[in-house]
Amino acid sequence: MSYGDALPSLTAVDLSVAKGEFVSIVGPSGCGKSTLLRLVAGLRKATSGQLTVDGSEPGNSQTKAAFVFQEPNLLPWRTVAGNVRLPLELDRASEASNKALSKADSQALVERTTQLVGLSPEDTAKRPSELSGGMRMRVSLARALVTDPDIMLLDEPFAALDDILRQQLNEELQRLWWSNRWTGLFVTHNVSEAVFLSQRVLVMSRAPGTILESIDVPFSFPRTPRLRADPEFAQLTGIVSRHLRRAADLAGADKASAEVSDTEGIT
């Protein structure tokens, strides 16, 4: 199974995200949210239009992007520490000697990062099969964070988790973002999650895949679980939900084929 031609296409996505901003993208299935993330990561090429990451093409830029998938996608034959270390191993060989980490340095970095995402030192020696779903997602987060990325691309990372776990990991992710201030692009189906995490929520529609609405989320950081009980929070999720509903209704109407265009300025 490959993505191949089955990718949803994007039309007229005109969007710019500031450095250090956390933006969520919500939209009906097949609107091209995931495609957008993969374009930013440089994993897919846009057929037309322009997309820049820190002023250059996604694949070539000096900006480091990290990706967190919906599935934890851990390598079962590696321990937790081995999985978190993976990007460092790959980076070391490709970027010659000037940025190479010593073995001790990389081990320290792996330890620090696993602690950061709330894993205990004993967990690092375990294999993914010994961990719960929530723990595996923490490992997946650690694997992304270990490279000290400039941009974090998160593709529905908590979709498979139950609600309590999802809320906990939302809080952790928010804390991680607030202390490191990477640029965050977060795709989700969950409106409450989007509002809780983001400075801005984008609502996308399907066919044509485009950005319908951009909603600012004014709540100050760091945010606490109590925010979810705030009437203003409820009001805002209501607004986002309404736009999302409109996007879903639109999706039924027109199914013209479209291409990526005007994908602009992610800086």
Added chain:
Amino acid sequence: MPDTSKSNLTQVMRAVAPPLILLVVLLSFWQFSVWWFDLKPFLVPSPVRVASAAVSTFGKLAAATKVSAAAALAGFAASLIAGVVIAFFFSQSRLIRISCYPYAIFLQTVPIVAIAPLVINWFGSGFRSIVIITFVISLFPIITSTTTGMLAVDPELLDLFRLNRASRWQIWLKLRLPNAVPHLITGARTSSGLSVVGALVGEYFAGFGVNDYGLGFLIGRNTSQMRTDELFAAVIASTLLGITIFGAVSIVGAFILNRWYDTK
């Protein structure tokens, strides 16, 4: 805990007892038929006769089994190494894969008894030819299973490796190869059984050692000399050899899967 060990024993007994009882019944029936129909020993020897032949020629039988085991294991090991190397090239290029695959299938389809004399023509009669025949018959399952495993990589994991600017070699070594291990184990189980077949067929054609011969040669000689009781004993020894090699590979495989892979 005595309780669980007792129930374990009952479980083992439940699994083992029915086929054992059937074996005893069949052996008795066989023994009885030989006596009742007065079958000639060179046609059908009785189980008792086979057993006594096995005991009296035990030294010869054990030595031949050892020679066959060495040939089977050498050919099997060579097919493992060559199979993984070939799968490496198959996984790296679609062109190589589609160009070579028909010949790999040809190699699998051509009857081993047809090419065995040819191999002996080329490489002489002896251990080397036998190992080559074993290698040829064991190779195909390793190639196909390992190639499949190297190609059946989760596309998201490939994305992850590419995002981290992994080289082709790193993708192969750290993703495709470990991903192929469970497939390789499946192929190796098939090949381990085939390797014994290959060794015996090879020896049947080429095993002309005076003192150093394998089970295949022994089977051929016993057949031509109408020593059917010794033939039966040699057949049983070959079967045991096959089961042992297959069992050992299965145990090693199960251990690897248990230790490094999610086997639920």
